[in-house]
Amino acid sequence: MHRDGDWHGALHIWVGGIDESGRPFALFQRRSRSKDTWPGALDVAVGGHIRAGETLGDTVREAEEEIGLRVAAGDLARLWRRFARSPGGFDNEVQDVLALRSDLPLAAYSLHPDEVEAVVAVGLEEALALFDGSALAVPGLELRRGGGDPEETVVTVAGFAAGEVGGYAAVALRGLQEVVRGSTPEPFELR
Numbered sequence: 001m002h003r004d005g006d007w008h009g010a011l012h013i014w015v016g017g018i019d020e021s022g023r024p025f026a027l028f029q030r031r032s033r034s035k036d037t038w039p040g041a042l043d044v045a046v047g048g049h050i051r052a053g054e055t056l057g058d059t060v061r062e063a064e065e066e067i068g069l070r071v072a073a074g075d076l077a078r079l080w081r082r083f084a085r086s087p088g089g090f091d092n093e094v095q096d097v098l099a100l101r102s103d104l105p106l107a108a109y110s111l112h113p114d115e116v117e118a119v120v121a122v123g124l125e126e127a128l129a130l131f132d133g134s135a136l137a138v139p140g141l142e143l144r145r146g147g148g149d150p151e152e153t154v155v156t157v158a159g160f161a162a163g164e165v166g167g168y169a170a171v172a173l174r175g176l177q178e179v180v181r182g183s184t185p186e187p188f189e190l191r
Helices: 061-067 124-132 168-181
Strands: 007-018 024-031 042-044 046-049 077-084 092-101 116-123 138-144 151-155 188-190
Touching (some): 007 061, 007 168, 024 168, 046 061, 077 168, 116 151
Parallel strands (some): 007 092, 077 188
Antiparallel strands (some): 007 024, 007 046, 024 042, 024 116, 077 092, 138 151
16 A cells, blocks of 8 residues: 555544643654654654454554553544645544543553554643644653653654644544543644
8 A cells, every 4th residue: 555655544642641740741653763654753652554354443453452452442532634744645544633632641551563663642721732733842751662761852843743733633632632631622724
């Protein structure tokens, strides 16, 4: 698919919650350096391809595969469907974009050994400020594959896969914010 630039189905699950101190956060994954697209970049918490013959409900298996989070389709809130054409035209996806509230601490996640290098928690307001363009860098906590204690890190838009101010991530984070607050966001389509 990536070699030929074929359009294909994909899943994005934006994960956020409330940490032990009562602060809302967004969870991101750091892609493995061996990935063919955006190696080492920060990205949506869960992302993956829909396999031939799979339903969306089947594809939520990606959450457990990538970050060790067991999820049922009914746990997810639909944000929208996104048609994403990559620069160079090699990764063209029709993405089902969903959100999930999970209040788990970083240490509870189990990272895929080949796909995910780390998970990073960023305050939800700070993440919104970053992608709305009102902050150039924000603090985060990063837990690398293999365990240990989370370490402080600095997060910038440039560190994200296809990161852009005011784009997809800003819209998705506002939807995630509604889910974390207990509201149901209004779904729509982004082309």
